[in-house]
Amino acid sequence: MTWWMHIAVVVVVLIVLLNVPIGLIWLERRLLGWFQDRYGPNRAGPFGLLQPIADGIKLMTKEDWVPPFADRWVFIAAPTIVVMAMLLVFGVIPFTSSVAIADLNVGVLFFLGMASVAVYSIVLAGWSSNSKYSLVGGLRAAAQLISYEIPMGLSLVGVVMLAGSFKLGDIVEAQQRSQWFCLTQPVGLLIFLTATLAEARRIPFDLPEADSELTNGFHTEYSSMKFALFYMGEYLDITLVGCLTALLFFGGWLGPGLPELAWLAIKVVAVIVFFMWVRSVLPRFRFDQLINFGWKVLLPVSLLNIAVTGFVVLRW
Amino acid sequence: MWSTLRSLWLVFLHLFRKRATVQYPEQEPPIPPRWRGRIILSRDPDGGERCVACYLCAAACPVDCIALQATEDEHGRRYPEFFRINFSRCIFCGWCEEACPTYAIQLTPDFEMGEYDRSKLVYEKEHLLISGPGKYPGYNFYHRAGVSIKGKDKGEAVDELAPADVRDLLP
Numbered sequence: 001m002t003w004w005m006h007i008a009v010v011v012v013v014l015i016v017l018l019n020v021p022i023g024l025i026w027l028e029r030r031l032l033g034w035f036q037d038r039y040g041p042n043r044a045g046p047f048g049l050l051q052p053i054a055d056g057i058k059l060m061t062k063e064d065w066v067p068p069f070a071d072r073w074v075f076i077a078a079p080t081i082v083v084m085a086m087l088l089v090f091g092v093i094p095f096t097s098s099v100a101i102a103d104l105n106v107g108v109l110f111f112l113g114m115a116s117v118a119v120y121s122i123v124l125a126g127w128s129s130n131s132k133y134s135l136v137g138g139l140r141a142a143a144q145l146i147s148y149e150i151p152m153g154l155s156l157v158g159v160v161m162l163a164g165s166f167k168l169g170d171i172v173e174a175q176q177r178s179q180w181f182c183l184t185q186p187v188g189l190l191i192f193l194t195a196t197l198a199e200a201r202r203i204p205f206d207l208p209e210a211d212s213e214l215t216n217g218f219h220t221e222y223s224s225m226k227f228a229l230f231y232m233g234e235y236l237d238i239t240l241v242g243c244l245t246a247l248l249f250f251g252g253w254l255g256p257g258l259p260e261l262a263w264l265a266i267k268v269v270a271v272i273v274f275f276m277w278v279r280s281v282l283p284r285f286r287f288d289q290l291i292n293f294g295w296k297v298l299l300p301v302s303l304l305n306i307a308v309t310g311f312v313v314l315r316w
Numbered sequence: 317m318w319s320t321l322r323s324l325w326l327v328f329l330h331l332f333r334k335r336a337t338v339q340y341p342e343q344e345p346p347i348p349p350r351w352r353g354r355i356i357l358s359r360d361p362d363g364g365e366r367c368v369a370c371y372l373c374a375a376a377c378p379v380d381c382i383a384l385q386a387t388e389d390e391h392g393r394r395y396p397e398f399f400r401i402n403f404s405r406c407i408f409c410g411w412c413e414e415a416c417p418t419y420a421i422q423l424t425p426d427f428e429m430g431e432y433d434r435s436k437l438v439y440e441k442e443h444l445l446i447s448g449p450g451k452y453p454g455y456n457f458y459h460r461a462g463v464s465i466k467g468k469d470k471g472e473a474v475d476e477l478a479p480a481d482v483r484d485l486l487p
Binding site: 034035036037038039277278280281282 | 337
């Protein structure tokens with residue numbers, strides 16, 4: 001690819017990604033409505049498609065307020081971190097066999113690292129808000145991080161062992177040679193999905209946010225576009241997780257008939273729909289339950305998964 | 317684990333259920349006939365105003381949203397000179413209807429009274445008065461009440477008994 005094509009890819013990816021939350025907000029609200037025997041927003045525009053845009057205009061015209069008791073600069077910086085970290089990870093995602101911004105040879109590790117950086121956003125937001133709810137939310141985010149991060153990393157080790165590479169493009173090609181890793185790594189897939197639910201702070205692991213107990217936790221004090229940035233980060237996060245699940249376990253762009261990008265898009269949307277489905281089913285975990293679950297179930301199971309996968313890879 | 321999978325499946329089935337939402341402006345919500353909505357003043361079957369301006373509705377109203385002034389016409393019938401209901405205050409409790417001795421004031425199954433201007437919510441008599449008898453067809457206060465008006469003395473109407481002789485011992 002020539003240099004201007006690289007730039008074109010970056011620009012297109014950025015534009016698409018910044019518009020992804022609009023589509024996902026609509027999708028999520030409609031889906032939750034359907035799951036709850038409602039219609040969801042269907043008034044603004046065809047099928048209510050303009051509803052997120054109306055919400056966006058509303059958010060932009062709201063007062064952008066920094067509370068006087070907040071740590072001003074950290075308060076302002078915090079929401080940008082999560083969006084920045086999430087956008088950076090999309091740099092290592094290969095969208096088709098030939099199109100990627102920079103398919104790093106440590107792509108998986110880069111994702112794990114950036115996912116941890118994103119949590120700084122939540123912790124800093126909770127801390128700098130100087131409010132009890134936000135602080136508890138931020139603390140929960142930190143504690144949640146240590147309970148899901150390790151199983152999430154370990155659940156990918158099986159895939160990496162089978163593919164023999166940390167590069168996402170190579171992992172998809174390895175699936176082309178053998179079979180999709182969702183068949184050979186079902187345990188890894190389950191752990192990865194569970195851990196990424198926690199990583200994206202989605203229900204049932206939305207402990208830092210917890211509308212009903214912490215009045216929105218870490219972003220209680222946020223308004224206007226700063227508030228919107230957190231939402232943007234969350235939706236970018238589930239898009240990213242959808243991409244990674246598709247690439248690592250469901251063969252990425254592999255599939256018959258349709259163009260490669262279409263297959264990836266279908267798989268990503270399927271994973272996102274699954275996340276929204278889970279959201280409408282499960283209640284929020286209690287704090288100690290999450291940590292117990294992370295350390296006493298997910299961690300041993302993922303270690304066992306690694307041991308079994310390693311044994312099988314060595315023997316055959 | 318099993319219960320999680322089961323609830324995933326059960327929630328999935330809800331995608332195909334009938335929606336509970338009533339798509340309001342296009343779809344009429346089901347409203348029971350006794351719904352307490354917009355207040356009207358009805359007329360008796362002969363077309364005369366039922367309201368006799370007794371002030372009982374105004375007295376019963378817990379939010380004091382009814383204002384009226386009684387007057388009398390040349391036949392000796394009492395009627396309200398003006399009758400005003402401030403619907404921005406009204407709580408649609410229906411006590412005025414319960415208090416009314418002549419079935420004149422009634423609540424109807426209509427709730428679409430939204431206005432952009434608050435002052436438009438003050439309804440005068442011409443807005444309240446309807447041409448029909450409302451919920452009580454055939455009822456005429458003056459045919460039952462034993463009140464004398466011009467052209468009809470006590471006991472002369474269709475449903476009235478002649479005035480009892482209070483000094484008579486017989487029932």
